Amino acid sequence: MRFNKLDLNLLVALDALLTELNISRAAEKIHLSQSAMSNALARLRDYFDDELLIQVGRRMEATPRAEVLRDAVNDVLRRIEGSIAAKPAFVPQESQREFRISVSDFSLNVLIPRVIARAHAEGPQIRFALMPQVQDPTRSLDRAEVDLLVLPQEFCTPDHPAEEVFRERHVCVVWRDSPLAKGKLTLERYMEAGHVVMVPPGANASSVEAWMANKLGFERRVEITSFSFASCVALVQGTDRIATVHGRLARKLATQLPVVLKESPLPLAEMHQMMQWHRYRTNDPGIEWLRHVFLESAREMDKKAA
Structure with a gap:
């Protein structure tokens, strides 16, 4: 033609x-x-x-x-x-489709295992390609290189539809033998300490926690940067540094590491974790099913945490 x-x-x-x-x-x-x-x-x-x-x-x-x-x-x-x-119907039990999902290691640790388990129960042959988030992950969505983005609301693009999956608050993590583990973590102690911060791969990239802190006008002394949230929790061990990370992830890792959780003295807003898909795939039955799996998995996660 x-x-x-x-x-x-x-x-x-x-x-x-x-x-x-x-x-x-x-x-x-x-x-x-x-x-x-x-x-x-x-x-x-x-x-x-x-x-x-x-x-x-x-x-x-x-x-x-x-x-x-x-x-x-x-x-x-x-x-x-x-x-x-797109096919007129999506039957999970019969599908061998692969879904490409862009996620941070935070979502990979706390939500995605539940998504995979629920999806497997409904469609055991469905496959997933989990892709790391780099600078401007919405570019991958624009080019339909991923089926779904899971990211904070602040980083969503207005060009495509999005839906909230769950909400999250940040907490501070310190080594249990650090002086910071004793007493209240005041704003003064927080700002005087060195910090471990997650920085996504890519120039000028930022985590939502760092973005919120900068927006509030707090310039912390960053002494270690890492490309994953989970590693930030581990990297405070043996130091007097602080990592400010997602509450769900911190509570999970605190059962495995010698760390203590503290309320953040920064007035960080609640994070809205979203899922976003290409506007031309809104009526794709497979994407509709996947979105439902995410929402049900998040509800299950919150129910277990209650």
Whole structure:
């Protein structure tokens, strides 16, 4: 099929090329041979009168024209996928679908095991690809590289629908033999201490806890940064440092580590943990089922904690 003399099948190849920035990986992604993908790239270059991908050292980079095309092409393909590719019904017991979910290690520790167990009970052949969150995870959602994001409300994009899964408060964790473990953790003691802070991979990235603290105007003395929340709890051992982390995660790890939990002296707001999906997949029966599994798993988690 052609539109304005362009073979529309080439849009699928272009989307793969601009996502992977590698001819071999793009060919593998859409099940073409490398020579067929090279031929598709040659035809795309001829149609757009632009190189689209150029070799820079050992890697390929998109040209400015290709960057302009990237989101437009992806949006068209996602719209088609959301409109006609989804099956009219989703039967968990019969499905072998794989769901791609982007989560932090906080959600991975406290909620996802319940999600996996409930999903397995309803659809034992359903598979999950759990993906780490890096800077701007909503970019993966825009490009439909993930089916669901689980992240704080502050980091959700307004371009796609979202729903609250549960709420969480932050607590402080200190080593049980630290002077900070004795007495009340005042704001003065908190600000005088060194801190262990989670920093997501990627430039200028931040955790919601750090974002809230900065918004309130508190500049802590950060002495250790880590890429996971769980490690922050472990890293206060043997030190006089403080980690400010999610209450559920802290209580879980406190049963395994020599740490003490303290109320945070910072007036941090309650965190709203959300799930977000692509706007073109709102009526996807599989995504609807998955959202229900998340909500029921969160309710079960809160019931057990009560």
